[in-house]
Amino acid sequence: MTDDETDFDSVDDEEQEVRSELVFSSLEDFVTRYIAQVVRRRLSRSVAMWCPAWWAHEEAVARLSVLWRAFEHLKEDEALGLSFWWTQHADPHLSALMDPDHGPFALCDARDGHAEHPLGPLPLTPSPPGMWDDPVFIVDFSPKDGVSTSLPGSPGARS
Template identity: 55%
Template sequence: MSSDNEFDRIVQALAEKAVFFADTKAWDPMHMKLTFFLAGARSSNEEDHRSRQLHDWKARLLAARAAGDAAADTTLQAELGALVLAELRNRGDALEHLIQAFPLLTESAAAAQPPEEAEFYYADVFAFVTEYLSPMVRRRINGSSATWCPRWWAHPEAGARLSALWLAWEQLRQEPGAAMSTWWLHHADPHLRVLMDPDMGPFAACSPKDGHTAYPFDPLPLEPYDASQDPLL
């Protein structure tokens, strides 16, 4: 038996398509298929009722769009989804008939399903720097050719760069082939060049021996934005 999660994904995919095609020529065959599905072969009166219900749904959707209602698509998508979901839950054969009528729905639903989150090897950026980066990266950090700050986390730019480096490593470590070479060449090397630059890097005022400076660099100077002085306006 299909789970509610599977029903929800399929219903969402169908309702999204209905909203998208409502004002196109593709709506006519979709309307017919939806009518037969919602009627469930119960009676011709039920088919007439469902057909009028769908006509009304489309009319309200297009009218709301024309009126500039930004929530129209979302609201009407949810309304149609509720009708389809109710039919799926009330009829044991409904899912089979729905897939027969809309065979691409299963692919759309699978694409809409969020991927499982991969488990991180390191709990956070601090563990990554302490347990991997620091033992792995060894340089002559003499303050002239390269530098480093033992309190790297006190530098906002360094924290941001090393966090990005950690997240890239976590993603690429799971990919085959040259993924880790890509991490070194296109992630680690550029970030480390900036971080360890003794003149222009964020650690330039610090010392690998004396530690974090008591006088860190100031943030970039800014002035309040004035639209009247914007040359692009």
């Protein structure tokens, strides 16, 4: 194998090793075995909403995916990891998801299921040509004189 070739078998083995260290094997597993079992709420149009077909809502999939990934990462910190996960991840994401007026499940019903006509995407107007070329909008994370300009917590960031 040349330096330019990738050993896909070793990549698959590494991915399998990481997956075997996970508590939950997939997003669906995480939602089914953890979120739906642990999170208990009175569901009503005035308190909190949930859609049994949560997977049909892009925002729900996005938010629950980051909750799952954060859970799998933070569970390693035995002292404060899951406390941090609840207060800094789960509570705000679940509040946004289950908000009966503004959340993605607002038109659904826990008993009746997924709304026939769910909320559509946010309306957009294309930006004017060249608007994003202004230097104020350009983010450059390349190292300058050996000093990383990465945001804290981003790949390549220094502690």
